[in-house]
Amino acid sequence: xxxxxxxxxxxxxxxxxxxxxxxxxxxxxxxxxxxxxxxxxxxxxxxxxxxxxxxxxxxxxxxxxxxxxxxxxxxxxxxxxxxxxxxxxxxxxxxxxxxxxxxxxxxxxxxxxxxxxxxxxxxxxxxxxxxxxxxxxxx
Numbered sequence: 174x175x176x177x178x179x180x181x182x183x184x185x186x187x188x189x190x191x192x193x194x195x196x197x198x199x200x201x202x203x204x205x206x207x208x209x210x211x212x213x214x215x216x217x218x219x220x221x222x223x224x225x226x227x228x229x230x231x232x233x234x235x236x237x238x239x240x241x242x243x244x245x246x247x248x249x250x251x252x253x254x255x256x257x258x259x260x261x262x263x264x265x266x267x268x269x270x271x272x273x274x275x276x277x278x279x280x281x282x283x284x285x286x287x288x289x290x291x292x293x294x295x296x297x298x299x300x301x302x303x304x305x306x307x308x309x310x311x312x
Contacts, residue, residue, distance in 0.1 A: 234270075243269060243270040245269075247272045247274070248269045249273075250265070250274065250276065250279070256283070266290045267292065268290075269295065270295060271295045271296075272298065274298040275288075275297075275303055279299070281306035282306075284306050290310050290312070
């Protein structure tokens with residue numbers, strides 16, 4: 174048995190997969206736009222449509238982000254961050270619009286001792302054990 178085997182850490186994806194249901198006529202129109210060369214594929218069409226709507230409503234998103242005190246973008250919480258909060262006697266309130274990541278080496282006990290609430294609009298990446306430990310504090 175070789176002893177030089179190392180576990181390769183997977184790079185976190187910078188996208189999140191979603192599923193949508195479209196009526197047959199709408200789907201046919203999307204396919205027609207792809208066939209006519211306006212878009213490279215269905216995904217390209219859907220991403221463009223979503224970005225156009227987000228741009229159209231950018232002011233509302235900006236105002237809501239400020240009003241709700243959300244961190245915008247990527248926010249990582251390391252074991253050191255949580256240990257520092259515990260040492261300072263502070264509880265963290267995680268409010269993120271984007272991607273919040275709690276490091277894989279954070280134990281459920283440390284998470285419960287230092288995280289008072291979790292509100293993520295987007296995606297939360299954490300171990301299943303940490304997510305379970307914070308389930309009653311997650312909105």
